Each structure stands twice: as C-alpha cells, then as structure tokens.
Amino acid sequence: MHHLLPLLAAGPLLGATLLVAAGRRLPRVVAESFACAVCAATGVLALVLLLNSSPPLTEWVGGWRPVHGESVGIVVIGDGPSLGMAVLVSLLTLAALVYSWHYFEEPPRGHAGSYPALMLAFQAGMCGFAIAGDLFNMFVFFELMSVVAYALTGFRIDEAKAVQGALTFGVVNSLGAYAMLTGIGLLYARTGELAMSRIGRGLDAYGRPDALVLAAFVLVLTALLVKAAAVPFHLWLPDAHAVAPTPVCMLLSGVMVELGAYGVWRVYGTIFAGPGGIPAADLERALVALGVLTAVVGAVMCWHQRHIKRLLANSTIAHTGLFLAALGVLTPEGDDGAALYILGHAGVKAALFACTGILLDRYGNVDERALHGRGRDLRTVGVLFAIGGLALAGLPPFGTGIGKAVSEEAVGGPLTVLFVLASAVTSGAVLRVAARVFLGLGAPPPKGAAYETTGADEEPETSGRLDRIPGTMIFVPAVLLAGALAVGVAPGFPTVVSRAVAAAGTGRTPVDVHWTSTGVLLGCLSSLLAVGLAAVAVVRPGLLTAPSWALPLRRLQSGHVGDYVAWLLVGATVLGALALPGVLGG
Amino acid sequence: MHVFPYLVAVWIFLTGCYGLATSRNLIHAVGCLAVVQSSTYVLLLAVGYRDGGTAPVFSDLKPGARPLVDPVVQALALTDVVVGATVTALLLALVLQIAKRHGTVDPDELTELRG
CATH class of the missing domain: 1.20.58 (Methane Monooxygenase Hydroxylase; Chain G, domain 1)
Known part of the structure; x- marks a missing residue:
C-alpha cells in the first residue's frame, strides 16, 4: 500500500x-x-x-x-x-x-x-x-505550490490589480522559501541528513542546541510562517486574496495557508522537539505570542474592510492566529483542536468565498457599500453567506465550533477570551456584510476614507455578467457548508481525528474529544456576540467604524513590496529573539 | 578561512534583502531576489566542500582513492537553480504585465491595493 x-x-x-x-x-x-x-x-x-x-x-x-x-x-x-x-x-x-x-x-x-x-x-x-518526510523535498513542494499559486493569482493578466498582487505574493513567499533553504543547508551541515526524523535524531546526538540550531530554526520557520500568514509575515495575503480568481481564493484561504501551520507542527515535532532542538517553552512562547498578535491584527483589519474578499482574507489571518496559538501550547488537545478547526474552517471559508464570487460575477462588484441592498434577489446565496458567517464564529454544531471548543479547552485561561473575541469579530464582519448586501438593512453608508481598497469596478470572472446563477455555483458552497457541519455532528469523528493525530509518531496518547457544555456555551456566546456586533454596525454605523487607532495598522498594509520584505526581516528577528532564551540558558 | 564562505553567504543574503526592501524598480527587485537565492548556492557548496576533495565523478577514479566533495549538496544546488529559474521567469513575466497595465515599474507608484 x-x-x-x-x-x-x-x-x-x-x-x-x-x-x-x-x-x-x-x-x-x-x-x-x-x-x-x-x-x-x-x-x-x-x-x-x-x-x-x-x-x-x-x-x-x-x-x-x-x-x-x-x-x-x-x-x-x-x-x-x-x-x-x-x-x-x-x-x-x-x-x-x-x-x-x-x-x-x-x-x-x-x-x-x-x-x-x-x-x-x-x-x-x-x-x-x-x-513530504524529507526537508528538502518539503522545500521543493513549498516552491511548487507557491509558483503555481502566483500564476493562478495573476491568472487574469489583463487586470492591473491582479498582476500587482501576484508579484507581491511571489516576492515575499519566494524570499521566505530561500530562507528555508538556507536553514536546510545549515541542518544538513550539522547532521548530514535530509529526512526530517533523521535530522532530529542527528541534532539530539550532537548535544545541546547552539547558535546554528537557532538560526536554522528561525530560517525554516520564517518560510512556514510566511505561508501561514502570521503577523508580521502576513502582509502579502490580503493583496493576493483580493485579486485572485474566486476558485483560487477558495484554495488559498481554505487549505494553502493552513498548510503553513501544518508545516510548523510537522517540522517542530520531528526536527526540533528533542533535547538537541529548541526547548518546548521557547516554541510555546514564540507561537503563542505570534498567534495572539496575528489573531488580534487579523480581526481588527477584517472589521475595517469594505472589499468583501479582503475582509474574508483578513478573517483567514485571524483564524490562522488561533490555529498557531492552539498548536503552540504543545498539548495533544491543542493539536486535536487545531486539526478539527482547520477542517471546519476550510469548508466554511471556501463556501464564503464561493458566495462572494457569485456577487462578483453578477454585479461586477465586491464592495460592501456599493452593493448595499442589491443582493435582495439572491435569497439562497444570502442564506448560505449568513450561515457561513455564523459558522465562522464557531456556532455549534459546526466543525469550526468543535475545533474552537477543543482548542479553547487546550489553551485555557485568558487565551479563551482571545478565541471568543477573534472569532466573534470576524464573524460579525461577515454578518454585517450579509445584513447590508442581502437584506439592505441600515442606511446606505457614506463614502469612506481615502486609505483603503474599495471593491467597486471589478471585472466579473465569467464572460459577461451573470443573469441567472448557475446550479454548480450554488451547489458548491452548500456542499462545503454541509461538510463543515458534518465535521461537527458526525458521531465519533473528532475522536477519529484525535487518534490519527496521536498516531503520527509523536508518542502521545489519544484523548477522547467530544462536545462539552462549556464549549457549546462559548460557541453560542461567540455567535451571539457576532450577531450583536453586526447589529450595532448596521444600526449605528458611526459607533464601531474606523476609530483613528486602527489607522496605523491599516497603513502597514501599504501594497508596497519593499515594506513587506522589511516586515518579513523584522518578523524573523522577533522569532529569533523569542526563541533565544532557551538556547542561552537551558 | 573555513568560516569565510559562510560569511560570504550571509553577506549576499542580506545584500539581496536590503536591495529588495529599498528597491525603486520591480525588475531590480526580482534581480535582488535572485541575489538572495545565489547566497543559498554559496552556502550549499561551502557545506559540501572538503579539503583536498575532488569532483564526485567515478569515470576515471577508483572509489575510495581520494576524498570527494559531497555530491548531495550539488544535487540540491542544481534543483535550487531550476526552482530559481522558474520563479524568476514567472515574476519577470508579471513585472512585464505590471508595466503594461500600470504604466510604471516603480513600486512607490502602485497604490491600488492598500488599507
């Protein structure tokens, strides 16, 4: 076999x-x-x-x-x-x-x-x-999927925004990939091996970690965190997602970004988890810190978008932050929670992008303000979009709900608040769009500030605007949402996932994963909070929009490739500083 | 002397990054990315080097007769070249399209995606 x-x-x-x-x-x-x-x-x-x-x-x-x-x-x-x-x-x-x-x-x-x-x-x-079980092979496939993703992002080469977003995406991700290759070279120099488990054994045999191990760790993780769009490596993602064709967005947001988080889990677990690698406390500090930062920045940026695809892209950033925080606590429950969360999130996010694509192809527009009330006749799409929005908050019994509940139990304490708030804010933003576009609620909003990307005047991806929505375009988001629901309701599925994760050579005993009353309550709380936020945003638009403190954050998203590269270097330095104490002291 | 090639690799990597961060021309930026990549060639070949080693080709050499440099890193460098060529070609094609659609290749003047 x-x-x-x-x-x-x-x-x-x-x-x-x-x-x-x-x-x-x-x-x-x-x-x-x-x-x-x-x-x-x-x-x-x-x-x-x-x-x-x-x-x-x-x-x-x-x-x-x-x-x-x-x-x-x-x-x-x-x-x-x-x-x-x-x-x-x-x-x-x-x-x-x-x-x-x-x-x-x-x-x-x-x-x-x-x-x-x-x-x-x-x-x-x-x-x-x-x-990939071989680190160099992992690099090659990292580059293969990246190069194809650049080509797909800039697939509509006659659109000015599409080629710009694709180039930024390409430069930042390839720079990350070369950092990874440098790290691989260092690990090969130390151990003479390329298979991940053998590199891990080689490092353990060598003894305590030193500067070389730390450098290799930072370089390899930089690439994976660029892919996972962790702050401050994330800036390429909204630009790429806003311009990519909708089916490509479904793949980028649904699974490619999550593969970055998966890569972090795989590389740490097989290479750096031993005594010759990076101590667990340091990885926990680094991943949880970056995860919290990512979730907060992603949620704030998500709330302030009017371009619906950019809004969904920023919500993906917020959720990756949650995945990284769940993986970062390094417990079996955290791994299980992240795995379930990724499965549920993939279906929900892809479905939301699919619904947005229908808006784009029908109205040539993905701008929340310009589309105000125009989606009234798309009743099915509106219902799917709203369900997707609620599922994003972790409404039980969706797969995102159980993933979030298990992760919350794993991280515990104040981080639970982060999970509830980040998922509620991103979901609130999606519900706000649903209420304005599909129901026409609230007053037609005024023209916005200058420093933003509007979603008006986009080219539809179909040949001409759609008068009638084809069956496949409705069918796909419905099935994807059903899949996300099945992750949460299929009896025994969470335990199966838990066993599969535990059997992956980490030597952990499988834990019994199921819905708990706390998890259900927190999921409902997130959903209620999201509905509340959306309602306030629609009824009193002035109350929650663009406080001036969010403006510096928005200015970071400058669309300038040089800025993004500079932030990547800052991020690598921060990662090194976060992992440094264990290498020095322990 | 053995540290020297590694320092060169670090220097090339950082030079490329500096060029990328301060670039005023996208063709120049793609070139800088290629510079970053060439640092990985230097590093890989430095890792595989052995004093007094010769090329790992056995057509005129008895196995075990002389020390050899590591052929694995050479295979890695070769794969790296192929990957780099693909990336550079694709990115340059995108720059060409940017020049056509935006009428400029200065990243400071591309202001459509922000916020």
Missing part, C-alpha cells in the same frame, strides 16, 4: 502535463472533466491510504532505502495528519474545479487545458508538501 504514496503528487502532475500538451485540441468540457476525474481519483487514493494509515506508512521513493543507517533517498510519510491534509486539498480542489465549471472565463483563448492544468499542479504541490 505504501508504494502508492508518491502517486498523490505524481498523479495530478501527470494529469497537468497531459492537459498542457493536449489542451489546444481539447474542447473545454473534455479538459475540465478530465481535470475533475484526475483530482477526484487522487482524492479517493488519499482517502484509501488514510484509512490504512495506522500504523503510519513510509515510502523511500524509487527504492533508495537507507544503507548502514545513512540515507540519500527521498522519504514520504503517510500518517493521519499528512494524508488528512491531502484529502482536504483534493476535496477543495475538486470543489473549486466544479465551481468554475464552464462559467469561469479563461483568458488564453483556444487553450482550454491551461486553467485546469494549473489547478492540478497546485493540488500536486500541496499534496506533495503534506506528505
């Missing part, structure tokens, strides 16, 4: 190659059906492997097994979390392909294969990253 593991990356890549080669001669419907079939087949393979992943699968690609304890081969691992991410990637890619089915306008005329081929290559990159 484990011989099939590399197919998760190779299969979609082969499909993409065929589509590029034959794309000019294929009619559109054939190219898209083929892409859906390859994507679904990869998903089924990942699911079958996932069901057989206890004990975890390991495969040395091409039969290059270690000889006398030394390895030059490439190892891929198939345990619960890696295959779970591969399944999630495949499901979301399939959803995005179905969503764009036949209606998405492709700029390169007469090459029906290019867009589905890029989507398959994106899937291959993300699956390869998820199953």
Whole structure:
C-alpha cells in the first residue's frame, strides 16, 4: 500500500502535463472533466491510504532505502495528519474545479487545458508538501505550490490589480522559501541528513542546541510562517486574496495557508522537539505570542474592510492566529483542536468565498457599500453567506465550533477570551456584510476614507455578467457548508481525528474529544456576540467604524513590496529573539 | 578561512534583502531576489566542500582513492537553480504585465491595493 504514496503528487502532475500538451485540441468540457476525474481519483487514493494509515506508512521513493543507517533517498510519510491534509486539498480542489465549471472565463483563448492544468499542479504541490518526510523535498513542494499559486493569482493578466498582487505574493513567499533553504543547508551541515526524523535524531546526538540550531530554526520557520500568514509575515495575503480568481481564493484561504501551520507542527515535532532542538517553552512562547498578535491584527483589519474578499482574507489571518496559538501550547488537545478547526474552517471559508464570487460575477462588484441592498434577489446565496458567517464564529454544531471548543479547552485561561473575541469579530464582519448586501438593512453608508481598497469596478470572472446563477455555483458552497457541519455532528469523528493525530509518531496518547457544555456555551456566546456586533454596525454605523487607532495598522498594509520584505526581516528577528532564551540558558 | 564562505553567504543574503526592501524598480527587485537565492548556492557548496576533495565523478577514479566533495549538496544546488529559474521567469513575466497595465515599474507608484 505504501508504494502508492508518491502517486498523490505524481498523479495530478501527470494529469497537468497531459492537459498542457493536449489542451489546444481539447474542447473545454473534455479538459475540465478530465481535470475533475484526475483530482477526484487522487482524492479517493488519499482517502484509501488514510484509512490504512495506522500504523503510519513510509515510502523511500524509487527504492533508495537507507544503507548502514545513512540515507540519500527521498522519504514520504503517510500518517493521519499528512494524508488528512491531502484529502482536504483534493476535496477543495475538486470543489473549486466544479465551481468554475464552464462559467469561469479563461483568458488564453483556444487553450482550454491551461486553467485546469494549473489547478492540478497546485493540488500536486500541496499534496506533495503534506506528505513530504524529507526537508528538502518539503522545500521543493513549498516552491511548487507557491509558483503555481502566483500564476493562478495573476491568472487574469489583463487586470492591473491582479498582476500587482501576484508579484507581491511571489516576492515575499519566494524570499521566505530561500530562507528555508538556507536553514536546510545549515541542518544538513550539522547532521548530514535530509529526512526530517533523521535530522532530529542527528541534532539530539550532537548535544545541546547552539547558535546554528537557532538560526536554522528561525530560517525554516520564517518560510512556514510566511505561508501561514502570521503577523508580521502576513502582509502579502490580503493583496493576493483580493485579486485572485474566486476558485483560487477558495484554495488559498481554505487549505494553502493552513498548510503553513501544518508545516510548523510537522517540522517542530520531528526536527526540533528533542533535547538537541529548541526547548518546548521557547516554541510555546514564540507561537503563542505570534498567534495572539496575528489573531488580534487579523480581526481588527477584517472589521475595517469594505472589499468583501479582503475582509474574508483578513478573517483567514485571524483564524490562522488561533490555529498557531492552539498548536503552540504543545498539548495533544491543542493539536486535536487545531486539526478539527482547520477542517471546519476550510469548508466554511471556501463556501464564503464561493458566495462572494457569485456577487462578483453578477454585479461586477465586491464592495460592501456599493452593493448595499442589491443582493435582495439572491435569497439562497444570502442564506448560505449568513450561515457561513455564523459558522465562522464557531456556532455549534459546526466543525469550526468543535475545533474552537477543543482548542479553547487546550489553551485555557485568558487565551479563551482571545478565541471568543477573534472569532466573534470576524464573524460579525461577515454578518454585517450579509445584513447590508442581502437584506439592505441600515442606511446606505457614506463614502469612506481615502486609505483603503474599495471593491467597486471589478471585472466579473465569467464572460459577461451573470443573469441567472448557475446550479454548480450554488451547489458548491452548500456542499462545503454541509461538510463543515458534518465535521461537527458526525458521531465519533473528532475522536477519529484525535487518534490519527496521536498516531503520527509523536508518542502521545489519544484523548477522547467530544462536545462539552462549556464549549457549546462559548460557541453560542461567540455567535451571539457576532450577531450583536453586526447589529450595532448596521444600526449605528458611526459607533464601531474606523476609530483613528486602527489607522496605523491599516497603513502597514501599504501594497508596497519593499515594506513587506522589511516586515518579513523584522518578523524573523522577533522569532529569533523569542526563541533565544532557551538556547542561552537551558 | 573555513568560516569565510559562510560569511560570504550571509553577506549576499542580506545584500539581496536590503536591495529588495529599498528597491525603486520591480525588475531590480526580482534581480535582488535572485541575489538572495545565489547566497543559498554559496552556502550549499561551502557545506559540501572538503579539503583536498575532488569532483564526485567515478569515470576515471577508483572509489575510495581520494576524498570527494559531497555530491548531495550539488544535487540540491542544481534543483535550487531550476526552482530559481522558474520563479524568476514567472515574476519577470508579471513585472512585464505590471508595466503594461500600470504604466510604471516603480513600486512607490502602485497604490491600488492598500488599507
């Protein structure tokens, strides 16, 4: 069974190659059906492997097994979390392909294969990253998924904003990737190994951590935190998400950013968790501090957006902050909570983007103020959008709810307040949009301040504006929301996830995960708070909008690539400072 | 002397970052990114170097006859070159499109995405 593991990356890549080669001669419907079939087949393979992943699968690609304890081969691992991410990637890619089915306008005329081929290559990159057990391989797939993501973000090359956002995204992420490669070079210099578990053993054998280990840790984590959009590495994300085509946004927000958090978990757990790595207290300090900062900044920025895609992008930043904080406490409950939260969030966020895409294609506009009351006739979309907004707050019994509840129990104390507030504010912003756009509540808002991105005058992604919403575009968000609901209500599912995470070689005993009354209460509290915030924002718009203290935060989001690079360097320095005490003292 | 190549790698990395942060031209910025990347070549090759080592090619060499430099880092550097070429080509294509759509390649004048 484990011989099939590399197919998760190779299969979609082969499909993409065929589509590029034959794309000019294929009619559109054939190219898209083929892409859906390859994507679904990869998903089924990942699911079958996932069901057989206890004990975890390991495969040395091409039969290059270690000889006398030394390895030059490439190892891929198939345990619960890696295959779970591969399944999630495949499901979301399939959803995005179905969503764009036949209606998405492709700029390169007469090459029906290019867009589905890029989507398959994106899937291959993300699956390869998820199953990588070799640090260099992880870098290669990190770059592969990034490069495809830049291309997809700037897919509509005739739009000024799209190419700008894609370039910023490209420069910042590639710089992060080169930092990771430098870190990999340092780790290889110390241990002579590239397989992650072997690097970890090599570091432990060497003894106490020193400056080299700290430098490698900071460099590798910088790349993963850039991908995870942790503050202050996050600035590329709103720009990229605001301009990317909607199906691409679903993938970027739903799973690519979360793969960064997954990477942090994987790299710390297998490389730096031992006595030769970074002490647990330091990682906890670094991740929780960055996570809290990320959640706060993301929530504040989310509340102040009027461009709906940027609003959702900032809500993704806030939620990644919560994932990082949950992973950062380094307890089995925290890992389980983050895993469930990521699963639920992927469905909800992708559904919200899908609904926003319908607005864009119908009105050529994703601006909350310009769209005021215009969505009244889109009743189904409005209902889905509002349900998505409530689910974002962790309303029981959605998957986001149980993920948030388990994470809250894991982090405990004052951090619980952060979880409740961050999810309530982001959800409140989404509900505010729903009330204004789909119900036309409140007075038509005035023109805004100068320093912001409006969502008016956007080009629809379909050929011409939609008069009638195609069935697939409604079907996809409905199914995604149902999936997010299933994560929370399927009996025993949380325990299955917990077992899968515990079996992933961290040597932790699985814990019994289920709904608790505290979790349900806090979830309801978040949802009520969100509804309250949205109501106040609609009835008394002056009360909660743009206090001047948020302006400096907004000015950071300058759209200037040089600023973003400078903040990346600041972030790497801060990360080093946060991890330094344990290396010096312990 | 053994520390020297590592210092060079750090210097190149930071030079590239400085160039990126202060760039007034996007083509220059993409070039700076390539500079950052070349620091990884220096680092990788420095890691694999051995005193008195020769190229790991066994066509005219008996295995075990002489010390060899590490072929693994050379494979990594080669992969790195391929990755870098892809990224640079794509980013330059995007810069071209920016020049067409915005009429400028100065990042200070791109003000549509902010706040």
